[in-house]
Amino acid sequence: MAWYGLYHPSSAKYVSNIVYDLKGNHHRFYLSDDLQHIWTWTSRKTAEAELKKLFSDPKNAPLVAKEIKEIV
Numbered sequence: 001m002a003w004y005g006l007y008h009p010s011s012a013k014y015v016s017n018i019v020y021d022l023k024g025n026h027h028r029f030y031l032s033d034d035l036q037h038i039w040t041w042t043s044r045k046t047a048e049a050e051l052k053k054l055f056s057d058p059k060n061a062p063l064v065a066k067e068i069k070e071i072v
Contacts, residue, residue, distance in 0.1 A: 007066035
């Protein structure tokens with residue numbers, strides 16, 4: 001079974017947590033390189049749907065949906 005995560009290419013880390021900031025009216029995401037602590041989805045489609053929730057234009061977002069080869 002393939003797993004997918006939201007990957008931040010600039011830092012080579014995955015999203016470990018997403019929080020909605022009510023005061024600032026935006027999402028904050030936290031990154032980790034520890035694969036045991038990242039958010040995962042079972043399909044690319046659902047990971048990309050999460051990107052659409054976070055960013056109005058997912059094609060220009062700093063994150064991409066990426067297949068995770070191995071989770072220890």
